[in-house]
Every structure is written in C-alpha cells, then in structure tokens.
Amino acid sequence: xxxxxxxxxxxxxxxxxxxxxxxxxxxxxxxxxxxxxARLESDLGVRLLHRxxxxxxxxxxxxxYFERLRNLIDEFDALDTETRNAALLPRGKIRLSAPLSFGxxxxxPLLAEFAKAHPDIALEVQFSDRLANxxxxxxxxxxxxxxxxxxxxxxxxxxxxxxxxxxxxxxLATHGTPQTPQDxxxxxxxxxxxxxxxxxxTFAQNQSVAVAGRLTFSNASACMIAAExxxxxxxxxxxxxxxxxANGRLVRLLTRFEEPPMTVFALYPSGRHLALKIRVLIDFLxxxxxxxx
Numbered sequence: 001x002x003x004x005x006x007x008x009x010x011x012x013x014x015x016x017x018x019x020x021x022x023x024x025x026x027x028x029x030x031x032x033x034x035x036x037x038a039r040l041e042s043d044l045g046v047r048l049l050h051r052x053x054x055x056x057x058x059x060x061x062x063x064x065y066f067e068r069l070r071n072l073i074d075e076f077d078a079l080d081t082e083t084r085n086a087a088l089l090p091r092g093k094i095r096l097s098a099p100l101s102f103g104x105x106x107x108x109p110l111l112a113e114f115a116k117a118h119p120d121i122a123l124e125v126q127f128s129d130r131l132a133n134x135x136x137x138x139x140x141x142x143x144x145x146x147x148x149x150x151x152x153x154x155x156x157x158x159x160x161x162x163x164x165x166x167x168x169x170x171x172l173a174t175h176g177t178p179q180t181p182q183d184x185x186x187x188x189x190x191x192x193x194x195x196x197x198x199x200x201x202t203f204a205q206n207q208s209v210a211v212a213g214r215l216t217f218s219n220a221s222a223c224m225i226a227a228e229x230x231x232x233x234x235x236x237x238x239x240x241x242x243x244x245x246a247n248g249r250l251v252r253l254l255t256r257f258e259e260p261p262m263t264v265f266a267l268y269p270s271g272r273h274l275a276l277k278i279r280v281l282i283d284f285l286x287x288x289x290x291x292x293x
Contacts, residue, residue, distance in 0.1 A: 003040060003043060004073075004076075005036055006036040006037065006039050006040035006043070007040060007069055007073065008026070008073060009022060009026060009033050009036040009037055009040075010036070010037050010040055010048060010049075010062075010065075010066070010069070011066060011069055011070050011073055012025055012026055013033065013037060013049070013056070014058055014062075014066050015070075015135065016136065017055075017056075018056065019033040019034050019037075019056075020033075021136075025138055037049065044065075046059075046061050046062075047059050047061070047062070048061065048062030048065060048066075049062055081275055081276070089120060090118060090120065090121055090276045090277040090280045091120035091121060091277060092120075092121065092122070092275070092277050093121075093122040093123070093124060094121060094122070094123055094124070094140050094141065094277055094278060094281055095124045095125075095126075095138060095139045095140050095141075096111075096123065096124070096125045096126070096139065096140065096141055096142065096143070096281075097125075097126050097128070097132040097134065097137075097139045097141075097142040097143075098125065098126070098127055098142065098143040099127070099128070099129050099143070099144065099145055099194075100127045100128060100129050100219060101129075101219065101220045101221055101237070101239070101240050102143065102145055102161070102237070102239060102264070103125070103127035103143070104127055105221075105239050105240065106239050106289065107125075107143060107285075108127075110284070110285060110288050110289070111123060111125060113288075114281060114284050114285075117284075118277075118280065121277050121280075121281075126139075129194050129218065129219075131144075131149065134150075134153065134267065134268070134269050135269050140268065140275075140278055141266060141267060141268040141278055141281070141282070142266075142267045142268075143158065143264065143265070143266055143267070143285070144264070144265050144267055145161055145237065145262055145264050146262045146263070147262075147263070148265055148267055150267075152269070152270055153267040153268065153269060153270060154267065154268055154269070154270050155265040155266070155267050156265060156266045156267075156282055156286065157263055157264070157265060157286075158264045158265060158266050158282075158285050158286050158289045158290075159263075159264045159286075159289035159290055160261035160262065160263055160264065161237045161238060161239055161261060161262045161263075161264055162237065162238040162258065162261045162262070163235060163236070163237055163238075163258070163259060163262065164235070164236060164237070164238050164241050164245070164252055164258070165184075165201070165233060165234070165235045165252070165253045165254050165258075166227060166233070166234055166236070166241055166244070166245065166250040166251060166252050166253055167227055167230075167232070167233040167234070167250065167251060167253060168227055168228055168229070168230045168249065168250055168251070169248070169251055170230040171227075171230040171231070171232065171233070172251060174230075175187060175188070177251075177253065178233070178253060178254060179254075180254070180257070181201070181203045181207050181209045181254060181257050182209060184201065184209050184211050184233065185209060185210065185211065185212075187211075187213075187232070187233050188213045188214065188215075188231070188232040188233070189201070189211035189212060189213040189232055189233050189234075189235070190213055190215050190216075190217065190223040190226050190227055190231065190232040190233065190234045190235075191211070191212075191213055191215065191216040191217070191223075192216075192217060192218070192219070192220055192223050192234075192235070192236065193216060193217070193218045194218060194219070194220065198216070199211055199212060201235050202259060203254070203257040203258065203259060204256075204257050204258060204259050204260075207257065213232050214232075215231055215232060220234075220236040220237060220240045221240055223235075223236050224236055224240050224241055224244060224250070227244075227250055228244055228249045228250060233253070234250075237262075264289065266282045266285060266286070268282075
C-alpha cells in the first residue's frame with residue numbers, strides 16, 4: 001500500500017503528542033488518524049505506540065522508526081517543494097506570529113505591501129507579545145525582537161532595534177533630568193511587563209538599576225502615551241518612540257549609557273525545507289526593514 005499518509009500521520013502524532021492534535025494539523029479526524037497509525041503498525045508487523053486513556057508514547061521500535069522516518073519525510077517534502085517551486089510562483093498560506101508593537105507599527109504596512117505584490121499568497125498574522133510555539137501551534141514563521149530563546153529554530157537577521165529611555169519635557173522640568181542610570185531610582189518610571197525583569201532596567205557595561213513607578217502596562221505604546229502625558233520615564237524600543245522623539249513630545253535620555261541595539265529576527269522551524277512562499281516573505285522583510293529600524 002501507499003504508506004506515506006500513514007507514516008506522515010505517525011510522525012505528526014509523536015511531534016504533537018496526541019491523535020487529536022495530529023489530526024488537526026493534517027486536516028482530518030482523530031478517528032482517521034488512529035486508523036492510519038494502526039494500518040502502519042499492521043503493515044510493519046510491529047507495535048509503534050503505547051496507548052493509554054491519558055497519554056501515548058513511542059515503543060522502543062517506534063522511537064527508532066520515528067527518528068529516521070522524520071528525516072526521510074523532511075527530505076521528501078523538500079524535494080517535492082523544490083520541484084514545485086521550479087515551475088510555480090509562490091502561493092499558499094503563511095501563518096506568522098509577531099510581537100504586538102513591532103508588528104502593528106513596522107510589519108503591518110510592509111505586509112500590506114507584500115500582499116499587493118503577491119496575490120497568490122494568503123497571510124494569517126497573529127500580533128501578540130506571547131511567545132507562540134511555532135511547531136505546536138502550526139505557525140510557519142515568526143518575527144522576534146532580541147535573542148531567540150528557542151535554539152531549535154533557524155534565525156535570520158532582519159534589522160536592529162534600540163531600547164531608548166525618554167520622558168516628556170514637562171516631566172523633566174518638574175522632576176529634573178537624570179544624568180546617570182542610578183538617578184532613575186529617584187524617578188517615577190513606567191513599567192512594561194513585556195520585559196523579562198520589568199523592574200530592572202539594563203544599560204551598557206552590564207549596569208542594571210532597580211526602578212519603580214505607579215503605572216504598569218503590558219505594552220510599549222501605552223508606556224509611550226503615559227510618558228507623553230508627563231507621568232514618568234519610559235524605556236521603550238525606538239520603533240515605538242520614533243515619532244514622539246522627532247516631534248519633541250519626548251526627550252531622549254542617558255544616551256551614552258544605552259546598550260547595543262537588539263537584533264530583530266525572522267524564525268522558522270529547523271528540519272524543514274524553507275518553502276518558496278516563506279523565503280519570499282523573509283527576503284521582502286529583510287530588504288524593507290534595512291537599514292535598522
């Protein structure tokens with residue numbers, strides 16, 4: 001029989017951890033998923049999975065088969081994609097995950113331009129500061145600001161982003177202008193909970209300062225609005241503060257203490273051939289986001 005659908009389902013079941021999740025990824029029912037794996041076990045004459053009411057796991061033979069089979073399927077998909085790409089224009093759906101502020105400010109205009117240029121590519125974009133699991137949640141790629149935490153993903157640099165400390169002229173006139181990072185301890189700082197340690201701001205030469213304030217947000221744009229209103233000092237990326245700084249609504253502070261710029265990356269799962277549609281989008285973003293944001 002043609003075992004490829006069964007083999008592909010078996011690999012997906014172990015990758016996702018359940019028949020239901022595997023069926024959802026491959027667009028079928030959990031019942032059909034179970035039948036495909038059972039058919040594969042029957043054809044091979046060996047049990048591949050331990051099944052219980054609560055969980056499933058690979059048998060010893062199933063684990064060996066899974067590890068070798070996954071690479072073969074990836075190679076088959078790569079060959080299939082390369083052959084199709086040789087004759088076709090990029091097409092299909094791209095599921096993209098991107099951070100909220102960078103996504104809405106920098107990516108959204110570019111994605112609209114990309115969609116106009118590539119009418120055969122559909123985009124499904126999730127703007128969220130939650131770090132989605134690309135494989136488990138079925139995303140083709142992601143854009144992330146800063147060093148990727150998941151080392152299993154392949155990363156391509158797109159541009160840079162600078163973290164800037166800024167405040168409104170009215171706030172500085174009332175409370176004074178900090179001259180060093182340590183001076184921030186005497187100021188009302190606007191806390192952004194998207195950072196790993198929101199109440200500790202870092203600066204060049206491994207300096208860090210504990211900061212506090214009465215306003216806490218989970219969004220850099222909200223911190224910017226509060227800073228413009230004279231409610232405190234914000235530490236936000238340049239792509240958020242750029243217009244406010246250019247128009248004088250905010251003043252850049254502590255420039256000689258700024259850390260080196262953060263890198264913005266495009267990420268996609270390792271072990272997969274990069275489909276033409278994704279390569280085209282990544283190339284487009286790299287071209288239009290350079291020079292650094």
